[in-house]
Amino acid sequence: MSPKSFFLSGLLLCGLLSSHASIAQRIVSIGGTVTEIVYLLGAEEQLVATDTSSIYPAEATQTPKVGYQRTLSAEGVLSVRPETLLITPAAGPKKVLQQLKETGIELITINTYASKQGILNSVSQVASALNKEHEGQVANLAIEQAFNQLSPPEIWSTKAPRLLFILQMGGAPMVAGRETGPNALFDMAGAVNAAASIKGYKALTPEALLLAQPDAIVVTQQGLARAGESSIWELPGMASTPAGKSHRIITMDALLALGLGPRTPSAIQYLYTQLEDWAP
16 A cells, blocks of 8 residues: 555545544433333443443443433433433433433433334334444344344243232232233243233232232342332232242343343343243
C-alpha cells in the first residue's frame, strides 16, 4: 500500500470511529429484561443508570439506580443526564414520562411480548436503538438455536405437569394466571398453568388452591429467602394438592421467572431438569 493510500485509509478509519463515537448515547435502561439485553449486546458502556428491577447480570446491580420502573421520578432520572431512556410498557407514571420527554430526552419503548417471537423482537428493538443491529442478529440466532434444542421430558407427552406460580409469599400470596410472565413461560415449556382460570395476578384462596391441584409450586428465590419454604406448605389447602403431598417446589431467579428475556430457554430447561422425575 502506498503512503498516500495508507494515509487515506487511516482517515477513513478515524472517520468510522468518530461516527461510532458520535452515536454512543447516555442510556438509562428501565426494566430488568431491557437491561439484560443491553449487556447481551455489549453496550453496557453506554449505560449511565438502570432501575431497581435490573438485577442481571451482576454488574447491572452496581449501576446507579433511578428507582423502580413503575414509580419513576423525573428528578431521579434527570440527575444522571441521559440522552435516551429505554423503557418497557410497564414504566411510569405516565406524567413523569411526559415530563422527561419534554426535557428533550428520547424515550424508546421496548415491547416485551410474552412469547418466543416477542423475546426476539425485544432484542432487535434494543439493538436498533443502540445501533447494534449486527450484535442483535447474532444474539437472536443464538436464542433461536437454544429454543430449538429444547426437548421436554418424555413423560410430559403423556400428561404435562400442572404448575402454580406463587408471588408475595409470607404476606397475601398472589398466583399468576393468564397474561403473565409465568403463564407464558409454562406455555413455552409445554406445562399447564394451574391458575389459568384467572387473568393476571390474583390473591390465592384455599378454594382456588384446591381447584388448581398443582403438581409443583414455582416461586422466586428472592421470595423464598424472605418467607421461608414452610410458608408454602402451611398455606390452607396446600396439603391436599399433589405438590403439597410431595413437597415439590421449584425456585427460580425472579428475573428469569418473570422477565422472559434472552435466558428464557435456560429457564425452560431448568423446569425440565427439576421435573424430569415427575410422574402423573
